[in-house]
Amino acid sequence: MSNKKFIRGALILGIAGLTAKFLGIFFKIPLQRLIHDEGMGLFGLPYPIYTMMLSVSIIGLPAAVSKLISEKMAVKDYAGVRKVFHVSFFMIFFIGIFSSCFLYFGAPLMIEVLEWPQETYYAIIGLSLAPFFVSIMSSFRGYFQGMQIMTPTALSQIVEQIGRVVIGISLAYMYIDKGLGYAAGAASFGATAGAFFGALLLLFYYLRKRKSLIDYNFYSTKDSKEKTEVIVKRLIWLAIPITIGAVLSSVMGLIDSIIVPGRLLQGGYTAEGATILYGRLTGKAVTLMNVPLTFSMAMAASLVPAISEASSKRNMMELKEKTETGIKITLMIALPATIGLALLSSPIIHLLWGKSEAGGDILKVLSLNVLFISISQTLTSILQGMNKVFIPVRNLFIGIIMKIVVSYILLVGHLNIIGAVVGSLCGYGTLMLLNYYEIKKIIPFKISIKEVIIKPLFCTILMGIVVVLVFHYSYLLFEKEAIATLTSIFLGMIFYGIMMLLTNTIDPRKKELFLNK
Secondary structure (H helix, E strand, O other): OOHHHHHHHHHHHHHHHHHHHHHHHHHHHHHHHHHHHHHHHHHHOOHHHHHHHHHHHHHHHHHHHHHHHHHHHHOOOHHHHHHHHHHHHHHHHHHHHHHHHHHHHHHHHHHHHHOOOOOHHHHHHHHOOHHHHHHHHHHHHHHHHHOOOOHHHHHHHHHHHHHHHHHHHHHHHHHHHHOHHHHHHHHHHHHHHHHHHHHHHHHHHHHHHHHHHHHHOOOOOOOOOOOHHHHHHHHHHHHHHHHHHHHHHHHHHHHHHHHHHHHHHHOOOOHHHHHHHHHHHHHHHHHHHHHHHHHHHHHHHHHHHHHHHHHHOOOHHHHHHHHHHHHHHHHHHHHHHHHHHHHOHHHHHHHHHOOOOOOHHHHHHHOHHHHHHHHHHHHHHHHHHOOOOHHHHHHHHHHHHHHHHHHHHHHOOOOOHHHHHHHHHHHHHHHHHHHHHHHHHHOOOOOOHHHHHHHHHHHHHHHHHHHHHHHHHHHHHHOOHHHHHHHHHHHHHHHHHHHHHHOOOOOOOOOOOOOOO
16 A cells, blocks of 8 residues: 555545535524524533444444554455455444433433533434444445445535535524524434434445445455454554544544533623523534544554555565644644634634634634644544553543643633633643654654745645735725735635645655655
8 A cells, every 4th residue: 555545545535525525514603693603502411422432333332443454454364354344234233322322311311410401402302313434434444444445434524514504494493482402402413313324325326236345345255364252352452542532633623511510600701691601612623623633543543554554564664654644634634724724713613603603712822732633533543553552542541631620620710611722732732742752762763854844835835824914905995804804814715725735845846756755
């Protein structure tokens, strides 16, 4: 698997993920205007638990499946590829059923234990069937990604988000007259509908292409000699630490939903005021932060099988090359995204949610997490591809402790909700540094500071200056903030791309586009 192949896979997933994120923004914009910050608080509270429940079926086992399939493809064990998929499908299927039942029947207990508003019940119920369909979708995604066939995953992401937007928003408008709780629950059901359509697409794609894929790529008349229980044990061994890491990552968000409302109440806020601040954090700032993170997640999904293949072949040169390439591309995307969100935080929120909407102060600080999370995800995937699956879990646990301590201390005081943001920065910053330290111990590689860091940073700083100047003069010229915002974003992106070419950070003349040394 060449660098070009895994970069192409990451690009396909990145574009599809970015499209899905933009659809997600256009889901939250009308929803925000319909149910406002308090309703968005009700809508957002159950999501960290929902995400945590999905960690096994959407991250842990699919990543393990992708890794095992890529290893078997490397040694041309095609019968083993089919058996891994069949075994993993049923494992993920039953996990999805359990997760849906847990959400549906456990909703009242969650609300009581976490002291959430009673109206949150409808949002939890709306989400409850989603894990079942997500599990089906995820099993196919792991299968295709292990063979570096990214198109089905990309298409399913877009279809899933379209279903979520259309059905979720439509139902929210239908139920708004019954109250914010009903509207939030109806919007949450959009996730279930989207997952259903995404799973249906992947099932159709698999049934239609299965024979041609088997005949052309890995047809074999022999059955796999590997026993089912051995495959199950390997999948579990790989999936458990990845799942724990995903759960702990979800805990980063869950921490906010647990301690933010209570600590803000202790700081003198009313219950309504605390819910509104939490809605600004999750409904606006986190939503916008997650857009550029799409590319780092795509890079992570593409890196695991790529690193796994190089590791299984014991090709140290290829391993070092892919590691450096992954880090460089991540920085090339994360740096401008971080600076852009920080400089245009309030104008972007005004553009999407309305001139009077608040939350820019939160996004300005939170934008730094785009850099920390992006690099952390890339480094975690590299470690997972090298079978060092427990190291990122340990590092993430340390990061969570850091997040809890800092957030708890800073939430009560003049920082209020910004205290939770600073806590997140400390948590993910710690994870990033620890992951990098561990990789340096395993792989004796030396990053080119000039090519990997200085050049992208230089281009980003110049882009930031251009963005500020364009926004200022566009606003003076047109006297409309929306036009100034769109103009500065568009010209900033073009200028950054030109600078990347002029500084030879990327070179289209070379076969390996991103490896200029």
